Amino acid sequence: MKLATVYHEKTEKAAIVHEDSVFLIETLNEMENKSWATDIFSLIETNKVEEIENWYKTVGKKLLDRCVAVDKLKIKFAPLYRSPRKIWGVGLNYTEGKTDLKHISYQDPVSFMKPDTTIIGPNDAIHIPKASTNTTAEAELAIIIGKSCRDINEEQAKSVIAGYTTALDMTEADIHAENHRYLTRAKSFDTFFSFGPEMITPSSFENVDALTVKTVQNEKEVHQNKVENMRFNPFFIIAFHSKVMTLLPGDIILTGTPGATVIRDGDLIEAHITGFSPLINTVIQTN
Structure with a gap:
């Protein structure tokens, strides 16, 4: 099942994405x-996500034909939500293939946190900070936590x-290069985290390892890799x-990127993952 947040009557509302149509949860209610x-x-x-998914699989798909829908191509998508308690990121998490992992110089994930003020949604603009000449963007598969948990396997x-x-x-790479301890600052500028347009439930995937993650810049693929090549799986x-x-619930964990690309004013940057609609953002240089 696919869920999304869309703009409707100037309000951000949850919806089910079914084939090429969008059905508001309030309409289903x-x-x-x-x-x-x-x-x-x-x-x-x-x-309630699991309850809605059970309804969708057993009853909903048949009923949606008589439900008021919106064409997916005619609606604006928002970020899935705007105030998670935590946004975790993981860096340096892909190999170029099934390589010998004993050569890795660290044993635990390289992780960092981002504030929710970085959040934007599909088709929103990424703002390159003033005087920055080396802001990068990275496509990633993100996990959305659904249940409170502590010390699990x-x-x-x-x-x-x-x-x-x-x-x-997004990362202001010059700040990070100046000192790797500056990673959080380099990743925390406003507009430096975009997510959506769809959240897809785990049961929709037979094998997460088979998903391919691609960074696309100005309609050209610049990086791609499969989840199976992660050093640390989701x-x-x-x-x-x-x-x-x-x-x-609602915490977000970024799982790493196949590679970063420098973005410039006027660029179009996209995240493509198997089974998802592309996440697309424009880029603006802040003066």
Whole structure:
């Protein structure tokens, strides 16, 4: 099942994406006499995503033909939500293939955090900071946590995922190059995290390892790799961070990128992942 947040009557509202149409949760509530929350963050917090998915699979698909829909191509998508408690990122997480991992110089994930003030959504503009000549963008698969968890293992991690989504993570690379301890500052400028347009539930994927993640710049593929080539798989990443802190519904974990690309004023930057609609953002140089 695919969920999204769309602009409708000047408000950001949760919706199901079914084939080429979008169905507002508020419309489904009226049709089915339900009381589901009408924003995705609340749906995750109240543990209703699985209930909606069960409805969708057993009843909903057949009923949507008589439900008022919006053409997916005629609607503007927003970020999935705007106020997660935590945004974690993982760096340096892909190999070029099934290489010998004993040559890696670190044993744990290289992780960092981003503030929610970095959040933008599909088709919003990424603003390159003043005087920056080396801002980069990276396409990533993002995990959305669905259940509160602490100190879990990899197998348990599979059951706490609400969904996956596409993301673009930006970095002011000159700040990071000046001193690697400046990583958080380099990644925390406004507009430096885009995610959406869709959250897809885990049951929609037979094998997450088979997903391909691509960074596309000005309609040209610049980096690509498969999840199976991650040094630390998504379930390990969840379990690892849960041993540091309690993970909460709506927390977001970026799983790393196949590669970064320098972005310039006027660029179009995209994240493409198997099974998802592309996440596309424009780029503006701040004067």
